[in-house]
Every structure is written in C-alpha cells, then in structure tokens.
Amino acid sequence: MSALMRPFWQLVRRDVSLAWKDGGAIGVALGFYLMVVTLLPLGIGPDLALLTRIAPGVLWVALLLAALLSLARMFETDLEDGSLEVLATGPLPLVAIAAAKSLAHWITTGLPLTVLAPVLGLLLNLPPEGYGVLVASMLAGTPAVSFVGAVGAALTLRTRRGGLLLALLMLPLFVPTLIFGIDTVREAILNSAAFWPAFLILSAISLTALVLAPIAAAAALRFQLQQ
Amino acid sequence: MQTLTQSLANPTRFLALSARLLPWIAAASALVIAIGLGLVFTAPPDYQMGHTVKIMFVHVPAAWLSMFVYALIAVSSFGLLVFRHPLADVSAKAAAPLGAAFTFLALVTGMLWGKPMWGAFWVWDPRLTSVLLLFFLYLGLIALRSSIDEEALAAKLTATLSLVGIVILPVIKFSVDWNSLHQPASVMRLGAPTIHASLLWPLLVMAAGMTLLFAALHVKAMRNEILRRRVKALRAFAADAAGGLAGQAAG
Numbered sequence: 001m002s003a004l005m006r007p008f009w010q011l012v013r014r015d016v017s018l019a020w021k022d023g024g025a026i027g028v029a030l031g032f033y034l035m036v037v038t039l040l041p042l043g044i045g046p047d048l049a050l051l052t053r054i055a056p057g058v059l060w061v062a063l064l065l066a067a068l069l070s071l072a073r074m075f076e077t078d079l080e081d082g083s084l085e086v087l088a089t090g091p092l093p094l095v096a097i098a099a100a101k102s103l104a105h106w107i108t109t110g111l112p113l114t115v116l117a118p119v120l121g122l123l124l125n126l127p128p129e130g131y132g133v134l135v136a137s138m139l140a141g142t143p144a145v146s147f148v149g150a151v152g153a154a155l156t157l158r159t160r161r162g163g164l165l166l167a168l169l170m171l172p173l174f175v176p177t178l179i180f181g182i183d184t185v186r187e188a189i190l191n192s193a194a195f196w197p198a199f200l201i202l203s204a205i206s207l208t209a210l211v212l213a214p215i216a217a218a219a220a221l222r223f224q225l226q227q
Numbered sequence: 228m229q230t231l232t233q234s235l236a237n238p239t240r241f242l243a244l245s246a247r248l249l250p251w252i253a254a255a256s257a258l259v260i261a262i263g264l265g266l267v268f269t270a271p272p273d274y275q276m277g278h279t280v281k282i283m284f285v286h287v288p289a290a291w292l293s294m295f296v297y298a299l300i301a302v303s304s305f306g307l308l309v310f311r312h313p314l315a316d317v318s319a320k321a322a323a324p325l326g327a328a329f330t331f332l333a334l335v336t337g338m339l340w341g342k343p344m345w346g347a348f349w350v351w352d353p354r355l356t357s358v359l360l361l362f363f364l365y366l367g368l369i370a371l372r373s374s375i376d377e378e379a380l381a382a383k384l385t386a387t388l389s390l391v392g393i394v395i396l397p398v399i400k401f402s403v404d405w406n407s408l409h410q411p412a413s414v415m416r417l418g419a420p421t422i423h424a425s426l427l428w429p430l431l432v433m434a435a436g437m438t439l440l441f442a443a444l445h446v447k448a449m450r451n452e453i454l455r456r457r458v459k460a461l462r463a464f465a466a467d468a469a470g471g472l473a474g475q476a477a478g
Binding site for chain 2: 151155156158159160165168169171172173175176216219220223224226
C-alpha cells in the first residue's frame with residue numbers, strides 16, 4: 001500500500017504546485033466568488049434582514065459556481081500535453097489518479113473558497129453564530145463537489161462546448177450537497193444545536209463521493225484513453 | 228440453449244422479431260389507452276378534489292414511467308459496459324428522449340394539477356424538485372451523447388453518466404417522506420392500496436396502456452437507430468470503396 005501512497009502524494013503535490021505557480025485558476029475562482037456575492041445585494045437592495053436570511057444560500061450557490069469554473073481544466077491540460085497517458089501507464093491505478101487529481105482540485109479550489117466564505121458572510125450580514133458552522137459545512141461539503149466534479153470533468157474531456165456541458169451534467173448531482181450545506185447553516189442560525197442532522201448527512205454525502213466518484217471518473221478516463 | 232437476450236444480440240434477428248411484434252404492441256397500447264380513457268370519463272369525481280382528480284390518470288402513469296425508463300436506461304448501460312451487448316446502447320439511446328418526454332409530461336400535468344390544489348404551479352416540494360432534477364439528468368444524457376462525434380466513445384461515456392445518476396431514483400422514491408405536499412405511496416404498498424377501487428382501476432388500466440405506448444415507441448426508436456447505423460456503415464463502406472478505386476486509378 002505504501003508503495004502506492006508515495007506516487008499518489010507526489011501527484012497531488014505536482015497538481016497543487018502547478019495550480020499554485022500558474023496562479024490564474026485560484027485567483028479567478030476567488031475573484032468570481034467575490035463578484036457574484038457582491039452583485040447579488042446590488043440586485044436585491046441593502047435590506048439587511050433579507051440579506052441575513054438568504055446569506056447561507058447565496059454563499060453556497062456562489063461557491064458551487066466558482067468551483068465549476070476550474071473543474072473543466074482538471075484533466076484537460078494533462079490530456080493535451082500527453083502526461084495523462086504517461087500517468088496511466090505508471091504504477092498508480094486510474095482510480096488513484098482520479099482521486100489524487102480530485103484531492104488537488106479540492107486543495108486549490110474548495111479550501112481557498114471556504115476560507116473566503118466567512119469574509120463574504122460579513123458583506124451579507126450573516127449573524128455571528130453562523131460563521132463557525134458555515135466554515136464547517138463547507139469543509140464537509142466541498143470535497144463532494146471536487147470528487148463528483150471529477151466524474152463530469154472526465155466525461156466531458158473530449159466534447160465540444162465542454163464547460164457548459166459540464167455545468168449541465170453536474171448541477172443536478174450537486175443539488176443534495178447544496179441543500180444539506182445550506183440547511184446546516186440555516187439551522188445553526190435559527191437554533192445553535194439543531195444543525196447536526198443536516199451536517200451529518202452532508203458529511204455522509206461527501207464520504208460516499210470520496211469512495212465512489214473516483215471509480216466512475218476512472219472508468220470515464222479509461223474510455224477516453226482507449227480512443 | 229440461448230436465452231432471449233443472447234439471441235437478440237443479433238440485430239437482424241431483433242429487426243425480424245420486432246417487425247412482427249410492433250403492430251401488436253402498438254394496437255394493444257391504442258386499445259388499452261382507449262378503454263382507460265373511457266373508464267376515466269365514467270370514474271366518479273373525488274369528494275375533495277372534484278373533477279381535477281382526472282389529471283391523476285395521466286400524471287401518475289407518466290411519473291411512474293419517468294422512473295421506469297431511467298431504470299431501463301441504467302440496466303441497458305450496465306449491459307453495455309459489462310456484457311458489451313450490441314443492442315444495449317441502442318436501447319439506452321432510444322429510451323433517453325422518451326424518458327425525458329414522460330418526465331416533462333409528469334411535470335406539466337403536475338403543475339396543472341398543483342394550481343387548483345395547492346394554489347401555485349410550482350411549490351418547490353421535494354418530489355417536484357427531485358423529478359425536475361431527473362429531467363435535467365435526461366437532458367444531460369442527450370446533450371453528452373450529441374456532443375461527442377465518436378459514437379462508440381459517446382455510448383460508453385453516456386452509460387457511465389447514467390449509472391452515476393441512478394442515485395437520484397431512491398431520492399425521488401423517498402422524497403415524499405420529507406414533509407412533502409405529495410401523498411405517500413397509495414397504490415404500491417404493503418397491504419391494501421389506500422386509493423378507492425373506483426379510481427384504482429382506471430389508473431391501473433391507464434398505466435398499462437401508457438407502458439405499452441412506451442414499449443411501442445421504444446421498439447420503433449430502436450429499429451430506427453439500428454437502420455441509421457446500417458446506413459452510416461454502408462455510406463462509410465461506399466466511400467472507402469470509391470476512395471480505393473480512385474487510388475487504384477491514380478496508381
């Protein structure tokens with residue numbers, strides 16, 4: 001097992017450092033998140049009570065959209081320069097490659113967006129008891145976004161209009177994460193102890209995605225590489 | 228001894244068998260739906276809902292079919308990926324637009340029924356939302372297939388997506404238990420159905436008729452798809468032959 005763990009972590013480190021040195025992807029996702037959350041109150045008007053009520057939903061929906069932006073690139077650059085085929089012939093099975101790239105996507109997208117979310121919560125007048133749960137719900141929920149998103153990224157690798165198609169395929173599958181993520185924060189604001197059921201379901205969704213999604217993503221990658 | 232699915236792996240045999248069966252299925256579906264509509268017109272109005280209850284006789288079969296067709300697509304996809312059955316992809320491809328159509332029908336009739344009953348066309352009830360997601364999933368299946376030029380690759384990727392999307396079926400099935408406005412299962416349940424017999428019989432006849440309708444349309448669409456693939460193969464063959472002759476003439 002440890003023979004596989006080393007190349008696994010090397011692949012994760014490679015992808016994270018590529019995303020970090022490239023710099024563009026992380027910055028664009030954060031900037032997009034900031035923009036969407038800023039534009040919404042401009043459309044609704046500065047009604048603080050209303051903003052408090054919609055804050056959990058806005059923060060989660062905007063986070064999903066921002067994470068979608070970088071999903072399409074997860075395997076694309078590696079397919080274009082041929083490194084995906086080199087990886088596929090290496091010691092790591094495709095399932096582990098898909099899992100490593102999903103994990104790297106989460107570190108470079110899910111984590112920064114989660115860090116930014118409480119700052120944006122200030123703009124939306126999120127009540128103080130919401131911040132801790134907001135960050136916890138996003139830490140629990142964003143892995144599902146990256147891992148399920150990897151399936152979509154692998155499926156749409158060779159399609160025309162890949163990005164838009166990816167959004168159409170993925171949004172239905174993201175809805176459970178979204179519903180329970182928002183529910184966790186909303187319950188916590190209303191009554192500090194009542195958020196546990198939603199939070200546990202959210203964690204269950206994430207853990208299931210962590211195990212099952214790389215299998216589906218690896219199947220899709222295998223079909224793409226057979227061509 | 229070959230099983231039926233094995234012997235149908237030969238598309239020519241499928242075409243021959245389906246050509247004989249299709250008129251009977253189509254006629255049976257027309258007959259059963261006609262009988263069903265007759266029963267619907269004579270069915271008594273519900274004591275609370277009045278005549279709007281008649282929307283149910285289209286709405287419920289369409290909703291059943293929307294889930295049944297998705298299950299059929301998932302089984303076909305499994306048949307393609309695991310057993311490489313040659314007709315499995317034809318079946319999955321032919322069923323996707325039909326499933327989308329039945330889901331759309333269920334949504335539209337549900338909205339028409341919701342306006343007088345709940346006071347709004349759309350109430351974001353868990354069942355409505357999950358069926359809407361099923362509709363998006365059908366659209367995703369169709370869009371993914373149409374955006375990949377290589378047909379064999381499109382078939383395998385669409386099959387993968389349909390197997391991933393199967394998680395939505397239990398969500399729809401159990402969504403009525405999450406403080407929904409929809410009533411819980413009243414026909415297919417342990418013990419006796421909670422729906423009155425005067426309404427149950429027309430509903431079952433309509434469900435049988437619409438399932439036969441789906442079967443007829445599905446078989447027809449599968450035949451069309453097989454013929455389309457043959458025409459495509461023949462064209463490619465003809466183009467190859469013409470290219471080969473041209474090459475010989477040039478050489």
